[in-house]
Amino acid sequence: MAWEVYLKKGLCLPQIGWWMDAQFSAQRSVVTHAHSDHVGRHKELICSAPTAQLMRERLRGKRIEHVLPYGKAEAITEDTSITLHPAGHILGSSLVELNNENGTLLYTGDFKLRRGWAAEPCATPQADLLIMETTFGLPCYDFPDEEKVRAEIVAFCRESLAEGRNPVLFCYSLGKTQEVLAALAPEGLPVMLHPAAMRLTKIYEKFGVKFPTYREFKKGESDGHIIICPPPHQKNGILKHIPARRTAIVSGWALDSGAIYRFKCDAAFPLSDHADYPDLIKFVDQVKPKRVLTLHGYANEFARTLRERGYEAFAIGKENQLDLDLGALTSH
Numbered sequence: 001m002a003w004e005v006y007l008k009k010g011l012c013l014p015q016i017g018w019w020m021d022a023q024f025s026a027q028r029s030v031v032t033h034a035h036s037d038h039v040g041r042h043k044e045l046i047c048s049a050p051t052a053q054l055m056r057e058r059l060r061g062k063r064i065e066h067v068l069p070y071g072k073a074e075a076i077t078e079d080t081s082i083t084l085h086p087a088g089h090i091l092g093s094s095l096v097e098l099n100n101e102n103g104t105l106l107y108t109g110d111f112k113l114r115r116g117w118a119a120e121p122c123a124t125p126q127a128d129l130l131i132m133e134t135t136f137g138l139p140c141y142d143f144p145d146e147e148k149v150r151a152e153i154v155a156f157c158r159e160s161l162a163e164g165r166n167p168v169l170f171c172y173s174l175g176k177t178q179e180v181l182a183a184l185a186p187e188g189l190p191v192m193l194h195p196a197a198m199r200l201t202k203i204y205e206k207f208g209v210k211f212p213t214y215r216e217f218k219k220g221e222s223d224g225h226i227i228i229c230p231p232p233h234q235k236n237g238i239l240k241h242i243p244a245r246r247t248a249i250v251s252g253w254a255l256d257s258g259a260i261y262r263f264k265c266d267a268a269f270p271l272s273d274h275a276d277y278p279d280l281i282k283f284v285d286q287v288k289p290k291r292v293l294t295l296h297g298y299a300n301e302f303a304r305t306l307r308e309r310g311y312e313a314f315a316i317g318k319e320n321q322l323d324l325d326l327g328a329l330t331s332h
């Protein structure tokens with residue numbers, strides 16, 4: 001027997017009747033984390049406790065939630081068990097391990113191998129079949145030391161404040177905002193958050209994550225504060241109230257040469273909640289899979305890298321530019 005998987009607005013596992021990260025209203029889906037491109041209005045779902053709460057904040061409505069603690073195997077069908085492991089991407093993010101007579105399948109969702117400031121440390125359970133995200137699957141995405149990036153962000157903020165301008169850090173409201181807020185903790189600088197990020201940050205605190213003092217953005221009261229808000233392409237509506245400002249994007253994409261133009265900002269800091277290229281390889285080496293399927297970002301390129309390193313690896317749902325019959329992408 002072999003695992004059958006296919007990719008279509010999420011990852012479908014027809015043999016067990018469950019989706020992973022379905023992006024539509026599925027009957028049954030595992031939700032690895034609460035980012036909007038990994039959730040849907042499912043009838044029944046499996047996720048971690050923080051993911052359930054973060055999802056409730058972002059997506060109202062009724063559903064059957066099976067909340068699983070990390071590291072505890074539960075039956076998902078008569079002959080298949082599921083175990084969630086921390087993925088290190090945002091609070092509550094999970095790697096999904098499935099076990100049955102086909103062997104062990106590990107699906108990563110989004111993950112980050114380096115220890116973040118506000119997420120659980122990533123696990124590396126071993127598996128026969130690894131299905132992994134490869135957002136930053138090119139060698140140019142080799143992120144610098146995070147403590148160094150943190151120091152650069154702090155220097156940017158201090159310089160802006162000294163000039164009488166507000167440092168505005170563009171961070172996605174779930175995950176990056178809390179990472180940056182926690183990273184600023186030792187500095188004792190006053191911080192204001194966008195209202196959407198504020199609500200999500202409160203949920204982090206419920207789960208024991210510690211932050212420095214912060215408050216919600218209030219127009220007319222922002223002088224002398226660092227402002228953390230979503231990037232300008234996500235209508236955040238508060239920039240017009242901050243006329244004297246210096247802006248910076250905080251993202252892995254900051255390594256791209258055109259980042260400050262793409263994000264319309266003055267500076268760019270490469271701090272990501274995904275694994276970079278060296279960590280993608282390190283993760284595969286630690287999981288020791290017999291076969292790897294890649295998805296998201298540079299899936300084709302990274303699958304090729306893995307093949308060059310001796311792994312059997314293919315991109316899901318893409319031309320692999322190989323003279324091989326990939327069949328239905330089943331795996332042993």
Ligand SMILES: [Zn+2]
Nearest residue numbers: 033035089110
């Ligand atoms: Zn994500």
